[in-house]
Amino acid sequence: MKSKFAQRTAITVSILLATGTMFTGCGNPAKSSQKVTLQVLNYKREAVDILEELAADFEKENPDIHIQLDSPSDATNILKTRLVKEDPPDIAMIGGDRAYADFVDADIMVDLSDYAGLDKVQDVYLTMAKQLELRQKEGQYCVPFASNAAGVLYNRDMFKENGWEIPQTWNEFMSLCQTIRDSGTTPFYFMLKDSWTGITPWNALAANLTTPDIYTEVSLGDTTFTENYASSAHKMDELLEFSQSDPFAYGYNDGCTAFGNGESAMLLQGNWAIPQILSANPDINIGAFTLPVSDQAGETLLVSGIDFCFTVMRDENLEACEKFMDFMLRDENAARYYENQNAVACLKGDFEVPQSLSEMASYWEDGKVIDFPDHHYPAELPAADMLQGYLMNKDLDTFLNKFDNEWQKTNRDLIAILKEERNN
Template structure:
């Protein structure tokens, strides 16, 4: 069944997104007005200068521009008046050695657009959210900011676009290169940000253990349960999880939901906001939770999971103490590291589908740049983004070479980690769904984790308690 390509991002590691804040807009209108006036004046000056030129001079300019374009290969150059301008950009994260955003990007922009100076600020997540709220409220927001897909976090593309803070990017040519990712950056049919590649949730497995027990990669839920049963009977721990860090519960639950809830209703999370759906609806989240609980009931997931941290679980997997672990592409280096045992790794989507049904993956588009609607230089910003995400420019190549996300098109897509290829194939076929909490107000996933932990910890919590708790938390946190 051909499904709508709906993807979104969860925060790597913690996967806990901050709730979208209602930012005041007291300075927004005046800032936008001033920006419009300045832009109009600039255009008027440019037009006046153009009129003063002779036809020969214009022809000479055109030839010069053609020469520059040819020398730059396929890279587009900014159409400017020659005036030097400074653009500002603010992203979240921690700058590392030879950091792409803060160290490489400004220089690459200057090479492509000599009259543009890009100043980049990078702040830790919490500081970024606070600074963004303040700058939006004052009307002094940077020209380019980082936006999260769908409803994820305080800088969600839906929240910012709905408040009028973002410039539509739908007409950029680079959007067509990543239509699947662009779906998660839409609001009211317009694209407002460009996703940075994708991140994956999947099931890492020990290929040697599978081969020794005559097991193949499962393609549906019954086959997966059989793999767990065979491994356990052979004296092998089927799955290891570090549920002491409860966010890792999402790694398995979201894979199951991608094969149960969303194929039946891709709009499930959007309809939570209208009351058309609820977490308590039969056959939705109660089914997801029951399926995941089965893995604990049968001790396919280690009984010590609530006392084991995420990094400890990873170590047990690389040491050969378990056959599988649910985790993300962002932890691939740690999961491929040398441990006490030597074995070949594999990675497959947890098949929550029934036999005969399509298999879907849990693949999330990464947070990416958006343009502040009050920027004086929106067109210049668009030209930078167009070049940045064309799949072949020096800017694109430099970002792809960081290895921080899975590349799905253009340069770098042919050298993707072989572990990730099955997921990229599903992504390009439209057979993936976003990480669930990116459709929820931040905090709903924490309620789910806490209550699920109580259940598997033997405190008497039931599936109905969990779905009721999720619904109550959603209603408490969701505001129009």
């Protein structure tokens, strides 16, 4: 494997730009006679208990290695701060999103191309990790471990009692929504008081109605979001027609509770919402299906992203890092994590899809998945707020123009580099 701790590039997030130095030599390199301490930064606070259990079991097998697990409330910013202080953790367990892409582009992660554990990862998630990169680089910089999925959560018992079928096309879906409303039941409970909740159905629409290359193409000026996002916006309007009254007055907790209590037949969210719903009604029988964006059955892809991956930030303790990742990638240990977190495997193997997501299983089996568009949006781009404003005001031109303008503003350094590289 190659260590890639080179000087920061101009497109790195501002907090990383403050340094421009090398990370090699940081920390306390372990001598062969000493116990190695691996500093592991974890961004999934909800997984602390199971990760601590697994770390303890690893230490029993490897008494010469201690896992120092740190799970701060704002792990991404903590990681940036540690990088500025030239004190990176050995391993960062983070999500596959724009922050990951920024770290890769800044050359601060170890190239894991030679790590044998990559053979256990499904190809679709290895490809997804490469597609996240702002500029294509040689190498593989993360080990995807767990994924999540967005779509339509539905009340299985309510569907069964009424004879409602899972739709396969957009027209069938709209017809189902009308049938549900005609029966006196609210099809969806929208939660747009919290703007981020609107991004979930948006992701399903935008992912399927554009291509994974759109972000680079827009940056290079080959197309615009105005040209590509209008159809997604129109379909968001159609979905909103089947919401409860005043969808902007209710937030995420309200919607999860309402759906749990049977006030709507469906909820446009992902598997992360299931624990919240069950806290309102432990007896609800929740299912999930892919939002059928296409008018042709079987053409829609499931929106599923890398929820949790392993990255190595320095290579002084590389052998110990590999041992820890090997341990986590063992079938029995990975299965413990997936079951505990109601997560879906990024790994190959006979892992059960959570029962509540069983209707989606064939999409993972066939590799018919596509990443969340908002994983490619910079944190500074207020996509959720812009979408909320559009749904409230119905001003499509303003929404699309603002999306293009905000993209140009928040990616200006990247855009300049991409255009320079193409011209050269």
